[in-house]
Amino acid sequence: MVLLLALALGAAALLHTTRNFAMTADTTELISPDLDWRRQRAAFSLAFPQYTDSILVVIDAATPEQAEAAAAMLAARLQVEPRHVRRAWLPEGGPFFERYGLLLLPLPEVQAVLERLIAAQAFLGPLAADPGLRGVLTTVSTMLEGIRRGDANLGEIRPVMTALAGAFEAAAEGRPAHFSWRRLMAGEPSKPGDARRFVLVQPVLDFGALEPGAAVSAAIRAAAQELGLQPTRGVTVRLTGAVPLADEEFATLAQDAVPMTTAMLLALLGILWLAVRSTRYVFAILATTLLGLVLTTGLGLLVIGRFNLISVAFIPLFVGLGIDFAIQVAVRSQAERRAHPQMEQALAAAGAGLGGSLALAAAAVAAGFFAFLPTSYVGVSELGAIAGLGMGIAFVMSLTVLPALLVLLRPKADRGAAPGSSLLEPAEAAVRRHRAWVLRAGGLAAIASVALLPWLRFDFDPLHLRNPQAESMATLADLLADPDRTPNTIDILAPSLAEADALARRTGALQEVSRAMTLSSFIPSEQTEKLVLVEDAAMLLGPTLEPGLRPPAPSDAELVQQLRKTARDLRDVTDAPDQPASAEAGRLAAALDQLAGGPASVRAAAEAAVTEPLTVLLQQVASLLRAGPVSREMLPPNLVADWITSDGRARILVFPRGKTDDNAHLRRFSEAVQSIAPAATGTPIIIREAGDSIVLAFLQASALSALSIAVLLGVALRRATDVVLAMLPMLLSGLLTLGSCVLLDEPLNFANIIALPLLLGMGVAFNIYFVSAWRAGENELVHASLMRAVVFSALTTATAFGALWISSHPGTASMGRLLMIALGWELAVTLLFRPALLAQLPAGGALVLRSDRAL
Template sequence: MAVSRIGRIVAASCRLPVTVLLVALLLTAAALLYTARHFAITTDTAELISTELTYRQHELAYDAAFPQFQDVIVAVVEGATPELADASASRLVEALQAQPALFRAARQPDGGAFFARNGLLLLPTARVQATMEQLVRAQPFLGPLAADPSLRGVMGVIGTALQGVEGGQARLDDIAPAMAAIAGTAEAALAGRPAFFSWRDLIAGSAAGSRETRRILLVQPVMDYAALQPGAAASAAIRDTARRLGMDPAHGVTLRLTGPVPLADEEFATLAQDAELVTGAMVAALLLVLWLAVRSVRCMVAILVTTLLGLVMTTGAGLLATGRFNLISVAFIPLFVGLGIDFAIQFCVRYLAERRLGSGLHGALAATGSGIGRALALAAAAICVGFFAFLPTSFIGVAELGAIAGLGMIIAFALSITLLPALLTLLHPAGGRAEMGYAALAPIEAVLRGNRRAVLVVAALVGAGSVALLPWVRFDFNPLNLRSEAVESMATLRILMADPDRTPNTVSVLVPSLEQAPAMARRLQALPAVSHTVTLDSFIPDQQAEKLALIRDAAALLEPTLEGVERLPPPDDAAQIDSLRRTAAALRQGAGQAGDPAAVTARRLAAALDQLAAAPPATRAAVATALVEPLGILLEQVRAMLEAGPVSRQTLPPELVADWLTADGRARVEAFPHSDASDDASLQRFSTAIQAIAPDAAGTPISIKGAGDAIVTAFLQAALLSALAITLLLALVLRRSRDVLLTMLPVLLSAALTLASCVVFDLPLNFANIIALPLLLGIGVAFNIYFVMAWRAGEAHPLQSSLTRAVVFSALTTATAFGALWLSSHPGTASMGRLLMVSLGWELLVTLLVRPALLAVPPTEHQEVV
């Protein structure tokens, strides 16, 4: 019989404790060695879903067509001015391209010589005309500044303008914006603050927005897959390069990294950053709960050693079975700790109860194996079945968790009937000094048994109400919501998602040829959910003849001013001081005593220039740099802009063409959502509308929706499969349909209450916390098996027995293992701990309050449920 067989195994382990311990240590050492050599973990949420799914096939096909978009670091350069953004982005790209050992590619998709010359042509004709008119109006200033690009030259331009005001050719109001901007720059430098100035803003007459001050770089790093964070070295190199180039807030530039590589790396770092806190809290609480459970240091040592060695073995076995861990499968650690210690507590509490009855060490251990072995075996088998039920599903993340956790349950059970009794034999804990049951619960048990029908009716009503709430259970499909918003990569991604021109929430469609792209673009553009579309032809300007004519007309006036100008020698500090004082005097004379805003601004600038003339040379140098450097950038940009020429498919840069046209001639059409479509529901409508036209489309919104659908389907499949498998297992072992129902009904009630709590407390299910469901099933089945098996063996007062003590402290131990996850700053991990605490709370309440009423009627040999 199974009972006697497990009893004999326990007895044999007690006779050969040293041998059992040595074998366990050898297996642990082998697992540790294998883990050290083969440890791998992926933080890529895309790898949690099977590649056999249709949307994943389309996703992989798109990735293969455009590999330059895969494994990228998105470097977001923000400048205090457009000139700073442009210059910093260009210098960073050049510096990264010079490091081929770290970077396979680095580029600015909307930068380079082509866009410098022809970018203006991509704007509407009215914008081109306005820009040329602004430059022509600035021509009287651009010429002198091109000849003397210095602080002296800037002061000379202001002096010339003031002469025009004095002669009546201009008004002071005309130069008020320039005076205010220069005054602000000088005042910042005098106050010791960073000083920045934009000639582009001044000429345009308005402050630049993020479109002008934000630049996006795509960097493909050389990945180090031997490291836990494969792209961390490349990310660090980008930041180091930026620091060497002076790209920091003190110089008006901010660099932030996001994209698939930093997101994955920082996800792992976020998971690890609270490891000490979570582990410390878990261990401290475990020790406390274990002590309260067994009141024996030697039993605690035996339980902890058994659990630790089992965890190492499970880690090695899990890597051997799955090849790597993922963001979800790493949850096998608290799963094993919680459930493994459950087996150990059940064994030790029963052992201590046997000792209290007067049995000796070996006799108590053998009796424990015979008395509880079958229940432990059935519980372990049921939990394994529950976990293995996820193997056939497409949710690889939980399928791998199921494989590892299922193996762990086999290991935990094996160690609980071999290593644990061997350690107890070697440690020889005392027994019989404390009551292991709860005699004080006798009145409560009497009330529950005496009001059995009322308790069951209330439980049925509560269960029905919980089931009625199930349609409102919410699943958060978006894996980004599980990431910490505090990390740079995630915070930066949120900024880009709010940018209608740079949002990653786009959907791409591949058409067989470039000639078919316009038709597809028009079909997508007609969808209400689509803001606009982009194809390769989007980079071929319309109305080129009119725009080029405007540019040529402006060039006829501007080029003589900008080209062939002989630069004056740079001024020394004395010359700059003289120009500052002369300009200040001219400003006061021009403003006079007038009180209008322009005059007030002129006097403000005069005061700042006088202070600047009296300031240390370093302060004047800072102002000169703030004014002159963007001037040089502007002049180069204007020269390039005036060289614009006709654009055709043949003149487009090869790198740009490669982003929209595959080597085999297929063309990409990219659709953008409306700027207000940032929530998950809107993005789902956006992707669904596009898929109705192009079923093979790919993009982030489609991936999120497809992953969510796959997960829900996987859990429905696994829930049905595990419920059927566990029921069949219980039927084969218990051989009574009534006993099977008595085991499963509390599990179903606990599950319904947990899901109803998710609705009431607005706790959405997500990629991470959904593992609470298989855990709930495993623990629920285990607890109820213990009680049903004891009930079948004649236990008439379960609440007062040592079994209840074991179950209560087992639940507390598991809650401790998972509750510690609540302390994590990682949202996904914290949500996992939160939901698991809720599920364990309901499991314990149902076990203690409903279970006694269900078992109030003694079992009969042939009683069946019809």
């Protein structure tokens, strides 16, 4: 009847779970929205929703021209994906920047750019008149003619020959051929990131899925594939930003799920069998735990309504502590069968002996979990509520369903060795002989651990917990290395543009700030001087760039003839005194001969390599030469909407100076900005404030847990000395764990700190078991069935959840490492310190245990 009732409740819980299961992957819901920094972020997100949960598409191409064309095509293509994309735009491009972008540069740079264009006039004229491969070859021949006349030397055109030779060799050999006129005309080596462009996407997310942005990311990749934006064509498309980072974290966890689950199950089964030496006992324990997990899941959904990314950790918490309760009952019942052969009698005796300590342990552990309820860390607060309820379920199941299953399964009684373990006898003997030394060693270890606590680190950067090999993280690492494009910026919301400009000037003067931008940053300074330079250049270059009627395209035979002619012209100058330039001339001549002797397809590839970027260059030059005065009214509406709200509030974007991937530097940067603008928000502030909020939440919960557990133990045990004896081993194992973290350079972080509730729960439960047994007058604690149950309970949890260590996800692996460290110390304290603490050596020299049957 007990089992049927439990199965009926389990079926009802399972039905409720399947009908009402809900889980949010929205990380913004993990911390209370009532905190000041959360309200500030929410206010900014409400004002500029396009920057919330966005996807940054990073396009890297072989040339700047190719990157710009790819970004423009992809943005236009994504704009017709309303099912997945709300908006897609070029944050650094578009018609406005093509025409007026030059004016946004400092005056000396504007002058330098225009002087280079004027110097290239003789070069640009023939190309504009015939913008194809024939025109390029004609231009090269013209330059060579000037060299033969002595008007120039071969070294001056060496960069042109080198760049053309590389592109033509690739085309002749059937490889992707790339050529950049912009780099060639810049007259300097290409800079990192000069062929990188961005598309910013505001996606439509599905927060009911574990990967809310998976569909959007797939649509972006499909669009890029459709447009031919592939590495084989010299274009790489990568995704990063808040959405891909979160999605790929789930993907990494899913990738490791099978090996980790397999390792957990094997470890669980192996240690359980060693603990009870009976397949039927193992089955009963696992069935009880699984049914309890189903009930806890249903009750959690009923009370909370949904799970979050943190609260789902109730599963390992319940399994670890639920199995502990079940192992205690199972091992004690096996021990009782020596005096009570009938299973029913053995179970009744086990319940009578363990019921009080199990009830107290479950209540204390639940109180520890419920201590997280008042904190601002909503993720762990909900975890505490569900896990606390789960402890009640685990307790009831261990004293009802587990005995019912054991009665029905009738496992054979073990008539072999004593229920303890012969492996523990050396430890028991050592504790007997060296009790004083064990206590002294424990005290010294505690003092040493306390001394190490100032060096305990908390890694506030959540990026350190992500897989560095994932595309989104690798891309973000590239961006962090670029101070002009770092995502570690701060946003400030000002009441008006005038106030934003004033605040930007004050913020920009800070030592920690490189620059502060507002909408006014897109209205060029020194426009009169710059426009005079532009007008002068336009008068000189205008006729050159508008040659009138262009000649018809050449036939393939004519193109072959032109290739061979240019190759001959190049060989005529290979005896020039400039040997490196002469070598490049010979190399280019050989490439032209290859093109002339190859099929028409290689010549078409060569033409595309030089003419496509040439078309882009000529269009951009013509556009920037048409620049005129820029006023606030001329700014594009989309650009204005990215900086000014409909009610006139203005955005300030602040960039850090120096290293943008250093946490200490970013903390100083955020504190400096907030000293002027307390309502500022942004990644550096969010990381710092979230870390501080989580640490404060755990400190509050730890203090409240310790207080509630101490009060509960005081009420149950009714003696301050016993409460201290119950709390001291837990305090020692906690200090040893934190001290080991310092020595092993294992910082606490947002992931492994979630393991602390499990460690707290097991430490409290173990202490209560031993103190209860000690008060009941049991002796030989190290060799008793209680010790066997505790040791195997700890081993089960350690080996099962230590399998997290094998994860390729850094956060999950750090949780596994911390669990192994903590449970290792818990075992050491259980085997050595706790029995020594409870033992008392009288004057006669025999080791006895104080007895108190008040429980």
